[in-house]
Amino acid sequence: MEKFKKISIVGGGTAGAFTALLLSQKFNNIKVNWYVPNTNQPIGVGEGVSPPVYNFLRDNGISFKDVYRYMNGSIKTGIKFDNWVSNNHSYIRPNGDSRKLMTYNESITLKDKIPNDLVDSKEFSLHLDQSLIFQYISKIVLKNKNFKIVNQYKSIGNIQGDIVIDCTGFKRNIIGKLKNDNFIDYTDRILNNHAVTFKHTYTNYKKQFKPYTISTAYNSNGWSWTIPLKTHIGFGYVYSDNYKNNIDDFKNYIKNYLNLNDDIELKKLKFTTGRLKEHIIKKNDQIFVGIGLSSGFIEPLEATSIELMVGELNILCEFIKGNINLNEYNIKCNKGFDCLLDFIILHYKFKEKDNEYWNHYKKVKINKDLYLEVEDDYAWDWVYNKLNNVDMNEAIPVDKQIKIIKGKKSINWLKQFN
Secondary structure (H helix, E strand, O other): OOOOOEEEEEOOOHHHHHHHHHHHHHOOOOEEEEEOOOOOOOOOOOEEOOHHHHHHHHHOOOOHHHHHHHOOOEEOOEEEEEOOOOOOOEEEEEOOOOHHHHHHHHHHHHHOOEOOOHHHOOOOOEEEOHHHHHHHHHHHHOOOOOEEEEOOOOOHHHOOOOEEEEOOHHHOOOHHHOOOOOEEEOOOOOOOOEEEEEEEEOOOHHHHOOOOEEEEEOOOOOEEEEEEOOOEEEEEEEEOOOOOOOHHHHHHHHHHHHOOOOOOOOEEEEOOOEEEOOOEEEEOOEEEEEOHHHOEEOOOHHHHHHHHHHHHHHHHHHHHOOOOOHHHHHHHHHHHHHHHHHHHHHHHOOOOOOOHHHHHHHHOOOOHHHHHOOOOOHHHHHHHHHHOOOOOOOOOOHHHHHHHHHOEOHHHHHHHHO
16 A cells, blocks of 8 residues: 655656656555656767666556667667777677577577567667657656656655656765765775766668677776667766776777767766665655765666666666655665675676776676576676686577577568667
């Protein structure tokens, strides 16, 4: 039985939009005020999401066709990791919740042959344009008569609601003011603290479109992403400003990829890695919750940020229903962050480059057992073995092989969603 009558959401980015979507679809009897800045401009560089994120969207009424049409979406069969061991080493980290399914999806990725029924799989995933999320989801939530969008921010002293949800990003304008010493810093483990981004239309769609994210490690420090959307490609370079960077190499990568001659202008972002100790706090008669970047951030690798956010929303759903208490909420959130932190560090451990940045990750201790408290071992083992050139493949059943053979090239498969 729902005991909450009014909820306020503060923030108009991805976290605010996903929170609004959840409440509008699952708790449509609760009155919700969604406070959004007058000039709401989410960062839109392209986002690769994992299958749990797509399952969240689908469970809340948004199909892949919707994402493709209205959020500049595209298919994502996995991630191609380049140069994470040496400069000629690459491997595919496919979607999948078992070794057999990952082997199947790896074959789909390498052959670029998409079976017709892949979109119905619980392990399907996609790319989308974050800058378009608010525009589409706001139209959905306003169909709920109990939902109201208010184009202004509210200060902590005058927000009404049984639950107040902070989706203000790294600023943590609400939950960050409630309690001192409520943040665990990850910077002694994850060195990256900056990103530069760039987005451009295709200059040769047939050649440049890929049905997967590309993650490329750089020799000095950091790595870049390449995310193919429906009409654009999003690029980003994640790095630490405490070491020599590869921004010039990243620019050259973009220019070569798109066959551009002119110099390109990058947008610069700064971030701090870490998480809250308490993601949900009760003060007086109100409950305050941090969702998304307000709750914490590891880094963009493996699309962990938006996956953690969806995990938090699933936990929030259980809390609103009365199935868990405040303490259980915080334990679940903290385990989610800490287990994925070790999984991310795993990716960095086998780079052959000998310098201070890459050697740092070789020394950091990670705990697979902690990871297994939240996740199964298939993804960890796949990444570990691929980085060490150990064959992870299993025989693909005949019926699955036939599906791949009958499948279409991704650029042709996507035409059915126009």
